[in-house]
Amino acid sequence: MTEHRGTQPSQPKGTVIAFSAPGCEPLYAHEREAIAAVARTIATLKGFAFRQGLGRSSGNGGRLYFVPDDSLLASDAARLGINGPQDLFGGVVPWRFATTKAITHELVDDLAERPKEWSTGFGRTVAAAVLPGYTVFSRHDALRAAQRLLRHGLARLKPPLASRGQDQHIVRTVADVERLLERYRSPDLDEYGLVLEADLRDVVTVSVGRTEIDEIMVAYYGTQTTTTDNAGQSVYGGSDLIVVRGGWEALKDLRLSRALASAIAQARAYDAAMAEYPGFFASRRNYDIGQGVDSSGIWRSGVLEASWRIGGSSTAELAAIKIMKQDPDIQLVRASAVKTFGNTSRLPDNADVHFQGEDPDEGPITRYTVVTHATREPPRKAVG
Numbered sequence: 001m002t003e004h005r006g007t008q009p010s011q012p013k014g015t016v017i018a019f020s021a022p023g024c025e026p027l028y029a030h031e032r033e034a035i036a037a038v039a040r041t042i043a044t045l046k047g048f049a050f051r052q053g054l055g056r057s058s059g060n061g062g063r064l065y066f067v068p069d070d071s072l073l074a075s076d077a078a079r080l081g082i083n084g085p086q087d088l089f090g091g092v093v094p095w096r097f098a099t100t101k102a103i104t105h106e107l108v109d110d111l112a113e114r115p116k117e118w119s120t121g122f123g124r125t126v127a128a129a130v131l132p133g134y135t136v137f138s139r140h141d142a143l144r145a146a147q148r149l150l151r152h153g154l155a156r157l158k159p160p161l162a163s164r165g166q167d168q169h170i171v172r173t174v175a176d177v178e179r180l181l182e183r184y185r186s187p188d189l190d191e192y193g194l195v196l197e198a199d200l201r202d203v204v205t206v207s208v209g210r211t212e213i214d215e216i217m218v219a220y221y222g223t224q225t226t227t228t229d230n231a232g233q234s235v236y237g238g239s240d241l242i243v244v245r246g247g248w249e250a251l252k253d254l255r256l257s258r259a260l261a262s263a264i265a266q267a268r269a270y271d272a273a274m275a276e277y278p279g280f281f282a283s284r285r286n287y288d289i290g291q292g293v294d295s296s297g298i299w300r301s302g303v304l305e306a307s308w309r310i311g312g313s314s315t316a317e318l319a320a321i322k323i324m325k326q327d328p329d330i331q332l333v334r335a336s337a338v339k340t341f342g343n344t345s346r347l348p349d350n351a352d353v354h355f356q357g358e359d360p361d362e363g364p365i366t367r368y369t370v371v372t373h374a375t376r377e378p379p380r381k382a383v384g
């Protein structure tokens with residue numbers, strides 16, 4: 001008598017690991033859940049298992065793919081066996097200051113203080129793609145930068161390590177800068193610097209990026225939205241994205257306004273300039289471009305900062321990639337990553353909810369992603 005055995009489930013080909021990068025600031029509970037949602041989607045796309053935290057080896061003998069919550073230093077990536085963009089969702093940089101907005105601007109002059117690894121060529125290359133401003137690594141240079149910048153209007157002081165737009169200050173006089181400098185320890189200023197940048201009003205923040213997972217590469221643009229948190233403050237409320245199949249060139253086929261075309265060109269110039277930093281690579285490249293009016297009444301557009309890590313819009317990016325993986329003919333997807341505060345009872349019917357409940361630090365909050373459109377039409381026939 002022949003014994004019939006049931007079909008055994010196939011072993012996963014590898015493991016997707018979501019983890020906290022060394023030195024990363026603590027995340028809110030809803031942020032951890034959003035990261036886990038992205039990592040689980042990637043695991044499904046790749047046919048991998050999912051694991052939270054580094055721990056020991058997965059034990060299935062397959063490949064490892066990493067989803068850190070911040071950019072990784074090259075030394076940390078090497079220890080994990082991350083050798084290129086095919087091994088992680090995010091990016092790898094050679095030095096810590098290169099993960100921050102500090103690299104966005106030039107120094108005051110050739111005599112200014114700087115880390116020994118600083119690339120003077122990068123700031124010069126991206127000067128036309130960013131707002132007027134300076135990066136400084138000493139109190140003396142901060143005051144010199146303020147004197148120059150404030151001749152043309154208000155400025156914004158931005159600590160590179162601060163996230164979520166926190167701890168930024170509008171400065172009107174050199175005395176304002178001098179007073180604010182008392183908040184920053186000399187070792188932090190020496191290592192990470194400070195950014196002084198032209199301040200804009202009526203700002204629209206455009207996100208432009210490129211993401212690749214295995215054989216699928218997408219490029220996207222979109223606008224960030226704001227919402228009111230449980231304390232009554234205006235905060236990031238999500239992103240509405242247009243995601244197209246292909247790399248940077250695919251964005252050129254869209255019919256775009258002059259402002260959006262400018263934002264995309266600036267993002268691509270910033271991205272290309274990263275060749276100045278040896279060992280840099282990334283599977284997820286996001287650039288936030290601020291567009292608004294400065295205190296002299298001049299409309300300006302410039303990259304505010306870059307992100308080579310999972311971000312607030314990543315759930316929307318992955319939703320688009322998932323659809324494109326399922327249907328190779330899909331060329332363009334509209335998707336939104338949404339964050340709302342308070343007790344949200346009504347959600348779109350097709351919302352993919354990542355977190356809904358009480359965050360211990362931020363109170364009641366809901367995070368979800370919704371896809372509103374997908375088309376097989378070539379991007380040039382779509383409205384950008």
